[in-house]
Amino acid sequence: PPPTASRSPCSLSFSLGGLESMLARSSLAYKHSCGLSSSLRLRLGRSSCSGVKVGLRSKCSVRSSGVGVRTMASSDSGDAFDYDLFTIGAGSGGVRASRMSAAAGGRVAICEMPFSTKASDSAGGAGGTCVIRGCVPKKLLVYGSTYATHFQDAKGFEWELDTEPRHHWGKLIAKKNAEINRLTGIYQKLLNGAGVEYFEGRGKIVGPNKVEVNGKVYTARNILISTGGRVSVPDLPGVEHVISSDDALELPELPKSMAIVGSGYIALEFACIFNAMGVETHVFYRQPLPLRGFDEEVRQFLYEQMVEKGIHMHPNESPEAVEKKADDAYVLKTASGGSHEVGKVMFATGRKPNVNNLGLETVGVEMAQNGAVKVDPYSKTTAEGIWAIGDVTDRINLTPVALMEGMAICETLFKNNPTKADHKEVPCAVFTQPPVSCVGMTEEEAIAEFGDVDVYTSNFRPMKHTISGSGERCLMKLIVHPTTDKVVGVHIVGDEAGEIMQGIAIAVKMGATKHDFDRTIGIHPTAAEELVTMRTVTRQVRKEAKAVAS
Numbered sequence: 082p083p084p085t086a087s088r089s090p091c092s093l094s095f096s097l098g099g100l101e102s103m104l105a106r107s108s109l110a111y112k113h114s115c116g117l118s119s120s121l122r123l124r125l126g127r128s129s130c131s132g133v134k135v136g137l138r139s140k141c142s143v144r145s146s147g148v149g150v151r152t153m154a155s156s157d158s159g160d161a162f163d164y165d166l167f168t169i170g171a172g173s174g175g176v177r178a179s180r181m182s183a184a185a186g187g188r189v190a191i192c193e194m195p196f197s198t199k200a201s202d203s204a205g206g207a208g209g210t211c212v213i214r215g216c217v218p219k220k221l222l223v224y225g226s227t228y229a230t231h232f233q234d235a236k237g238f239e240w241e242l243d244t245e246p247r248h249h250w251g252k253l254i255a256k257k258n259a260e261i262n263r264l265t266g267i268y269q270k271l272l273n274g275a276g277v278e279y280f281e282g283r284g285k286i287v288g289p290n291k292v293e294v295n296g297k298v299y300t301a302r303n304i305l306i307s308t309g310g311r312v313s314v315p316d317l318p319g320v321e322h323v324i325s326s327d328d329a330l331e332l333p334e335l336p337k338s339m340a341i342v343g344s345g346y347i348a349l350e351f352a353c354i355f356n357a358m359g360v361e362t363h364v365f366y367r368q369p370l371p372l373r374g375f376d377e378e379v380r381q382f383l384y385e386q387m388v389e390k391g392i393h394m395h396p397n398e399s400p401e402a403v404e405k406k407a408d409d410a411y412v413l414k415t416a417s418g419g420s421h422e423v424g425k426v427m428f429a430t431g432r433k434p435n436v437n438n439l440g441l442e443t444v445g446v447e448m449a450q451n452g453a454v455k456v457d458p459y460s461k462t463t464a465e466g467i468w469a470i471g472d473v474t475d476r477i478n479l480t481p482v483a484l485m486e487g488m489a490i491c492e493t494l495f496k497n498n499p500t501k502a503d504h505k506e507v508p509c510a511v512f513t514q515p516p517v518s519c520v521g522m523t524e525e526e527a528i529a530e531f532g533d534v535d536v537y538t539s540n541f542r543p544m545k546h547t548i549s550g551s552g553e554r555c556l557m558k559l560i561v562h563p564t565t566d567k568v569v570g571v572h573i574v575g576d577e578a579g580e581i582m583q584g585i586a587i588a589v590k591m592g593a594t595k596h597d598f599d600r601t602i603g604i605h606p607t608a609a610e611e612l613v614t615m616r617t618v619t620r621q622v623r624k625e626a627k628a629v630a631s
Contacts, residue, residue, distance in 0.1 A: 164190045166494065167292045167301035169284035169439065172209020174471035174483030175307030176268055178490045180275040185495035189277045190301070192284040192294045196265055198258065199327040200311055202437060203283070207268040210309050210472070211480040213261055214327050219350060221257050222330070223512045226357035230514070234549035248358065250335050257330070286440040290466055293440075303466050303494055306446075306454055307483070308439065310432040310472035319403035322411055323428045326351065335360055336424025340413045342400050344371035346511050348429035349387070353514040356392045363393040363421060365400060365413070372511065376523035378538070379572050382556045386515055386574065389552050395419075400428075434473045451475060458501040459493055460486055468494075470502075477504050508586035510579030515553055518578035520586040521570035524622075527560050531569075532624035535561040535595075537615040543575065543608050557611045559595065563621070566594040571612070581609045 166182050168175045171193035183189040197204030198214055206213050225248075232246050272279050282295040292299050312325040324332075326347050339355050341348050344366035356362040364371070364387075370380040371387075371394070388394055399416040403426050406412060413421045434453045441448070447455045447463040453475035460468050468490055471483035485502060492500035508520035527534045537559040546553050555575030562569050571585050588597065603610030 162290060162300045162302045164188050164278075164299065164301040166190075166303045166305060167284075167299060168192070168305040168307055169286075169292065170209065170306065170308035170435075170471075170473075171205075171207045171268065171272070171279070172307055172309045172471060172483065173211050173480045174487040175209070175305065176207070176272060176487075177484045178305055178307065178470065178487030179277045180271060181488060181491040182495050183275040183277045185491055187495045189275075190280060190299065191272060191277055192280040192282055192292070194283055195281055196262075198261065198331055200435075206265050207272070207279075208261075208265045212264050212268065214330055216480055217264065218257050218261060218330050219326075219347075219354075220512060221260065222253070222354050223350065223514075225253050226354045227514060229357045229359070230551070234545070234551055237549035237551075250358070251333055254331065254333070283438070285438060286444055286446075286467070289444055289464075301466075303468060305490060306439065306441075306462070306467065306469040306473055307471045307487070308435040308473050310475075310478065311435045313431050313433040314428045315400070315430055317400060317402055319405065320428070322403045322405045323426045325427070326429055329427055332425075336409060337361060338423040339363070339425045339427060340365060340411075340421055340423045341427045341429060342366070342413070343429035343431070344368060344373065345429065345431065346372075348427075349383075349511060349513045351427065351429065352392055353387070353390070353512075356390060357514060361393070361423075362391075363395060363423065365395040365398040365415060365421075367397065367399050369396050371396075372517070375517070376519065376558065376570070376572050377525060378558065379517060379519070379523075379556065379574055382540070382554075382574050383513060383515075383517055386553060387513070390514060432472070432478070434475055436473060449475065459499060460490055460502055476502070477507055479507065479509060482507060506586065506590045508582050508589075510582065512579070515555070515575050516578040517572075517574050518582035519570070519572040520582060520589050521568070522560055523570060523572075524558075524560055527562070527569050528622050531562050531564075532622075533563050534622040535563045535618050536620045536622070537561065537595075537617070538619040539611045539615055541608075541611070544606055545576075555608055555611075557608075557615070559598070559612070559615060561595045566596055568593050568595055568598060573612075575608055577608075581612075585612065 165187040166179065166189045168179045168189070168191040171191050175191060179189045179191045193207050194203060194205035196206035200210070200214060211217060232242065236242070269279060280294045285293045286304060287293045287298060290300050290302065290304070292301060292304060312327055314320055314323065314325060329351055335355070335358055338361035340363045341352050342365050344364065348364060349371055352362050352364045370384055372380050372383060384394060398419065400413060401416050402414045404412040404414070406422070409424045411423060411426045413423065413426050433451070436448065436452055436454065441454070444467060445464045446467055449455055454462055454469040454473050456462055456469050456474050460470050462469055470486035470490060472478045482504070489500040489502050492498040506521055508518065510516060510518040522530070524534065524536055539557045541555055543555050556573070558572040559568055560570035561567065568589055571582065571589060573582055598613050599616065601613045603613045
């Protein structure tokens with residue numbers, strides 16, 4: 082296990098008189114010298130009650146539960162560090178690691194570049210990709226776009242709309258930005274409340290245990306890299322004419338038509354948003370089906386549902402060039418010889434680790450071939466005292482995973498509890514229309530690992546749409562290991578898939594069996610009850626035999 086951040090006996094720096102008055106104001110008992118209250122004694126950790134020195138370096142914060150004294154970090158040799166932990170990047174993972182580490186008694190600082198809705202080498206913002214230009218703003222637009230289908234569905238339930246609903250895209254973007262500004266402010270308040278020092282500026286490692294921000298060098302026993310990822314687009318002729326997901330979140334107005342290149346989360350979610358908003362939407366991708374890496378049956382089902390919604394899917398197509406004809410007219414040329422004129426071209430072809438100008442090469446941090454920071458199971462890099470979490474490590478690039486990795490860092494460094502990041506049974510959701518959510522193995526992964534697999538599926542028309550007139554359907558799928566009866570994978574395509582899956586993920590994480598699912602009472606009438614009422618196996622896969630349909 083990696084070494085924890087040792088807290089050697091160090092000099093406490095505070096004014097006894099100031100501390101005494103703060104304690105009095107907080108109605109907390111204060112006893113001089115070695116008679117300090119038990120709550121304060123716990124906060125001091127290994128530090129001795131005797132020999133307290135007066136100084137100005139450390140901070141003392143009063144909380145209702147007691148007094149937190151931040152001690153000055155020092156090395157075993159007596160050379161002082163400014164901080165126990167210095168975090169570069171104030172995204173979700175970095176903020177969580179920093180807050181929890183400060184709450185555990187560490188002296189912590191964090192740096193982040195100035196706020197901007199579009200990431201660059203000089204702009205970022207507290208909250209990172211998820212809050213500013215990822216999950217949160219995207220989900221707000223998903224919510225806004227789904228009202229189009231709600232209005233349509235209402236007609237099937239005999240609601241009369243005297244006029245066709247109108248939408249003001251620019252006003253929605255303004256409201257979205259107001260919410261993003263509110264959230265970034267909350268992130269900074271959370272850091273301040275935890276006693277984390279916040280520096281606005283680019284952080285760069287300039288030597289062992291040294292970070293430079295705005296021309297000033299700070300020392301830290303441990304450095305955490307949590308700089309996330311950035312949009313990556315292929316270097317093709319005319320690429321300067323395309324927009325990215327960052328740009329799509331800031332479009333002042335909607336085009337009449339759009340070509341989206343890519344078939345991952347981002348491409349498909351934006352395709353559904355724009356299509357619902359009335360934009361003629363085309364999706365181009367190299368694979369036969371979208372969402373590479375997901376369950377094959379899920380991929381096929383989602384493809385069919387997106388076509389049902391009116392999205393133009395173009396599989397087995399690769400972009401070759403983009404030409405501009407006018408401000409609202411672009412031509413996407415593909416390897417097959419196709420030429421498609423649209424109002425905007427968006428590339429959602431992936432993201433890359435954000436490691437530019439971090440100084441990693443100066444301290445021996447090894448990088449993977451794709452530019453990600455290499456880490457061990459404890460999120461430790463190849464350089465002593467340097468750690469990395471989140472998308473910059475390119476393990477599982479999801480916000481909740483970065484949060485979990487940040488918590489593990491705190492446990493390892495400040496709670497004497499070396500903790501590995503747990504990347505098993507991680508649930509996820511794709512907010513397409515209908516949405517996709519899953520936890521555990523795909524059918525293909527389960528067959529490759531176990532050989533023998535039982536698959537249960539239910540493909541049905543939700544009750545709502547028996548009257549709404551919509552052709553939307555729902556797919557639910559359980560993958561079971563027949564020897565142990567353990568449910569090793571669950572997949573849903575349908576309304577509120579992510580909300581349903583969060584609860585199911587707990588059961589899968591706990592090792593629930595198919596028998597556990599079967600003896601659970603369903604909630605009726607809901608779509609989710611299908612997960613506990615599937616009794617007949619759809620197909621059985623065995624090592625030496627073909628799939629047997631029931």
